[in-house]
Amino acid sequence: MRVVKVGSALLVLMAAVSGAWAQKSETEKGIDKYREMIADGNPAELWEAEGEELWKKKDGPNKASFETCNLGQGPGVVKGAYVTLPRYFSDAGRVMDLETRLAYCMQTIQGISEPKVTSYNQGDHKKIVALATYVAAASKGMPLNLPQEHPEEKRMYELGKRAFFYRAGPYDFSCATCHSAENTRIRLQALPNLTTNKPAGEAYTSWPAYRVSNSQLWPMQQRLNDCFRQQRFPEPKFGSEVTLALSTYMGVNGKGVASLAPTIKR
Amino acid sequence: MDMKKLPALALFIGLALIGGCAMNYTAADFDRLGKDMMKASFQTRGQAHIDRINQDEVNAACSAADLSGKPIDAALQRRLEAAELAKVVYPADGKFLGDWRKGEVEAQSGRGATWSDKAGEPNGGNCYNCHQISKAEISYGTLGPSLYQYGKLRGDSEAVVKYTWAKIFNAKAFNLCTNMPRFGHEKMLTEAQMKDLMALLLDPESPVNKN
Amino acid sequence: MGSPMRIRARLAGDAADVRVLMAHEMETGQRKGADGQIVPAWFIQEVTATLNGKTVLTAQWGPAVSKNPYLQFKVKGAKVGDKVALSWKDNKGDSRTDEVLVTA
Numbered sequence: 001m002r003v004v005k006v007g008s009a010l011l012v013l014m015a016a017v018s019g020a021w022a023q024k025s026e027t028e029k030g031i032d033k034y035r036e037m038i039a040d041g042n043p044a045e046l047w048e049a050e051g052e053e054l055w056k057k058k059d060g061p062n063k064a065s066f067e068t069c070n071l072g073q074g075p076g077v078v079k080g081a082y083v084t085l086p087r088y089f090s091d092a093g094r095v096m097d098l099e100t101r102l103a104y105c106m107q108t109i110q111g112i113s114e115p116k117v118t119s120y121n122q123g124d125h126k127k128i129v130a131l132a133t134y135v136a137a138a139s140k141g142m143p144l145n146l147p148q149e150h151p152e153e154k155r156m157y158e159l160g161k162r163a164f165f166y167r168a169g170p171y172d173f174s175c176a177t178c179h180s181a182e183n184t185r186i187r188l189q190a191l192p193n194l195t196t197n198k199p200a201g202e203a204y205t206s207w208p209a210y211r212v213s214n215s216q217l218w219p220m221q222q223r224l225n226d227c228f229r230q231q232r233f234p235e236p237k238f239g240s241e242v243t244l245a246l247s248t249y250m251g252v253n254g255k256g257v258a259s260l261a262p263t264i265k266r
Numbered sequence: 267m268d269m270k271k272l273p274a275l276a277l278f279i280g281l282a283l284i285g286g287c288a289m290n291y292t293a294a295d296f297d298r299l300g301k302d303m304m305k306a307s308f309q310t311r312g313q314a315h316i317d318r319i320n321q322d323e324v325n326a327a328c329s330a331a332d333l334s335g336k337p338i339d340a341a342l343q344r345r346l347e348a349a350e351l352a353k354v355v356y357p358a359d360g361k362f363l364g365d366w367r368k369g370e371v372e373a374q375s376g377r378g379a380t381w382s383d384k385a386g387e388p389n390g391g392n393c394y395n396c397h398q399i400s401k402a403e404i405s406y407g408t409l410g411p412s413l414y415q416y417g418k419l420r421g422d423s424e425a426v427v428k429y430t431w432a433k434i435f436n437a438k439a440f441n442l443c444t445n446m447p448r449f450g451h452e453k454m455l456t457e458a459q460m461k462d463l464m465a466l467l468l469d470p471e472s473p474v475n476k477n
Numbered sequence: 478m479g480s481p482m483r484i485r486a487r488l489a490g491d492a493a494d495v496r497v498l499m500a501h502e503m504e505t506g507q508r509k510g511a512d513g514q515i516v517p518a519w520f521i522q523e524v525t526a527t528l529n530g531k532t533v534l535t536a537q538w539g540p541a542v543s544k545n546p547y548l549q550f551k552v553k554g555a556k557v558g559d560k561v562a563l564s565w566k567d568n569k570g571d572s573r574t575d576e577v578l579v580t581a
Contacts, residue, residue: 027404043498043547046483155291155299162300165332167325169318170379170454171447172438176332178409186395186407215500215545232379234314240307 027188034266044133044210044262047217051134054127060110069105071098071135082139083205083259086248088150095156097247099221100239102131118238120222125238132219133208136261143258144201146251153248160249163242164194173231175246189266194250201257204250209263217262220247297330312381324350328443343442351439353451354432362427362464369466370473372459373399379454389454391463396446399466400473409445417468418475430467434460484577486552486561493555493579495526497548497563505540521546523566528552529559555579 055066055078071081072089086097092104099117106115106124116123148154167174178186179194192199208219218226224243228236236242291299310316321329324346331338375390377383393399396409399416420426432439435450449455455463466472480500486493499521506518518540526534533552552561562576 041496041547041549043483043496045496046485046498049485049487050483151291155296158291158296159300159303162296162333163304165329166300166304166321167329167332168304168321169314170452172325172328172452173445173447174329174332177445180332181409184408186409187405188407191409215498228308229314229380229382232314232318234308234316234318235311235381236307237309241303242307245303 031188038212038264038266042210042262042264043215044137044208044217044264047130047133047208047210048137048262049134051130051132051137054131055134060106060112062109062111064109064111066102066105066109066131069102069109071101078135078138080139080142082136082261083142083144084146086153086156086244086251087147088152095150095152095244095248097220097239097244098132098135099128099219100244102128102135103239120225121216129208129217129219133217133262136205136208136219136259139259140261141258143256144205144251144254146248146255148252156245156248157252159241160245160247163245164249169232171232173233175227175231177231195253197254198257200250201254202260204247204254205257205259205261206263206265208261209265211265213266313379313383313385314381324438324442331443338443347439347442350436350442350448350451351432354435354439355450356428356431357457357461362431362461363469364458364461364463364465366462366465366469366472366474368459369462369464370400372455372462373466374403388456388459391449391455391459392447393463401477402473413467414474416474417470417472422468422470427464427468430464431460434463480573482563482573482575484561484563484575486555486559486577486579488555488557488579488581489551491555492551492553493528493559493561495548495550495552495561495563499546499548499563499565499573501545501565501567503540503542503544503546507540519567519569521565521567523564524548525564526550526552527560527562527564528555530562557581 058065067076069076070089070091071077072084072087073079073081082098085101086095088095089101089104091108096104103115103117103124106112106127112124115128117125117128119125121129146153148157164175164179167177175194178184178191181191182193184191192203194200194203204220207223208217209223210217216222221238221243224246225236225238228234304319305316308316308319327338327342327346372391373393376392376395378387378389378392383389393413394403394406396407398406398408398412398414401414416430429440433446434455436448437444437446438448438451447454450457450460466474469475482500483498484495486495488494501521502519503521504516504519506515508516510516520540520542521538524534524536524538525532534550536548538546548563555561557579559579560576561579562574564572564574566572
């Protein structure tokens with residue numbers, strides 16, 4: 001009889017443990033509730049509206065708007081552009097992401113010879129932030145579908161993968177240090193596994209995002225910039241190859257995932 | 267030959283040549299291009315000098331292993347781990363434990379060494395980013411194992427003390443491709459700071475070991 | 478004069494959907510700064526919204542409202558081209574007004 005009692009006690013214990021394993025902690029439930037609450041009313045809409053105005057506004061020495069700017073889906077086509085970036089552009093002869101392509105159109109269409117885009121939200125970059133939010137929002141819900149046809153697009157993917165696993169700096173950190181495992185977090189911030197499809201797609205398309213903690217709207221270049229800062233790396237130059245390569249790596253990994261941008265984050 | 271066809275033919279050959287050249291990258295080519303890209307894409311800012319992009323043998327080996335998805339060669343791992351252990355500097359005065367109260371403050375701090383931190387200011391340990399440490403602090407990360415009751419579970423034998431010191435100083439000495447930084451070897455923490463963290467983990471009066 | 482607000486007023490049916498992001502520190506007066514001293518209370522106390530000059534919303538806020546407040550509301554009977562103005566006044570006597578036209 002003693003054996004039976006021990007056995008059933010063990011069963012009860014195992015059931016309790018497995019139940020607890022499947023449930024979220026109270027802390028995690030609280031965070032989910034907070035996210036739900038702040039998602040209802042995202043200040044990013046204000047940047048989206050500003051971006052739409054800037055897209056149509058005649059500006060620069062050429063007094064031209066962005067309405068002939070080709071983001072990959074044809075001149076002036078905004079819907080669906082975000083989910084196919086970065087991609088190769090034959091007129092520029094290289095792969096470009098959303099922000100570098102917008103800067104390119106600013107230069108070639110509006111005639112602004114050297115757009116000031118190297119400092120976040122300074123000079124011309126202020127416009128890029130709003131334009132990027134507008135363009136990204138137009139692809140909301142559409143599946144990520146970065147092209148991988150052109151050799152340059154494939155090269156970017158391969159280089160992005162190498163950048164992702166590149167350990168350096170006084171902390172020996174790579175992107176993979178934080179972003180290559182399931183169910184891990186830094187402090188209480190969940191870390192998406194960017195090597196797998198759903199987390200990569202959701203993480204990638206959650207930028208541009210409004211960050212409540214600093215009241216700033218961050219497109220992807222700024223997010224990558226701050227990642228490297230926290231990794232104790234030197235600074236990635238705006239629009240540099242590593243930023244395009246990593247965006248390509250994440251976007252391709254996230255193929256098929258429905259775009260979330262623009263989102264709101266803590 | 268039909269002269270009208272010539273330009274088209276030339277174009278076709280030209281494109282085929284360009285396409286062919288671009289298509290023939292090997293994995294080794296991508297490895298090399300990747301390293302070149304890291305050097306070219308970054309710049310010094312604040313105290314984050316461009317030299318930080320250079321990899322030592324450990325980082326190069328572990329990055330290659332991570333990329334391949336396969337564990338690092340066992341013999342290479344043992345050789346490099348031994349080399350890292352040899353780099354550990356133990357306290358000259360033979361004292362390993364500092365003040366656990368200061369240790370908790372250092373463990374909580376995530377500051378230091380970035381380009382937005384002032385050079386020369388003390389760095390934090392960043393410990394709670396990855397580890398549970400005291401029971402009271404619920405805002406802890408799970409990238410590393412829990413250190414709660416660290417001393418209580420292990421005791422304070424000379425072996426445990428020396429191991430713990432060496433682990434904080436140069437974690438790569440014990441597990442080459444660990445995610446944990448080499449706080450002493452990279453001079454991210456001072457000897458005094460590491461002694462405080464030792465006390466946080468091993469002092470019986472530390473909240474880590476008290477309940 | 479405080480920092481500019483971002484405002485959008487878009488017609489949705491017979492009402493204008495207004496969204497405003499205000500730039501304000503909204504200090505509670507209970508927080509200690511890096512120097513260990515209490516940071517003085519500094520927060521928006523009054524908010525007013527008008528449609529073509531006529532008041533449609535007033536609010537009394539206090540230190541419970543967070544930094545850079547985000548406000549959403551609907552105004553019935555608005556038409557495209559109507560002027561929506563948002564004003565705030567804070568406990569230090571500073572104030573700010575920004576306006577926008579209702580768009581389609």
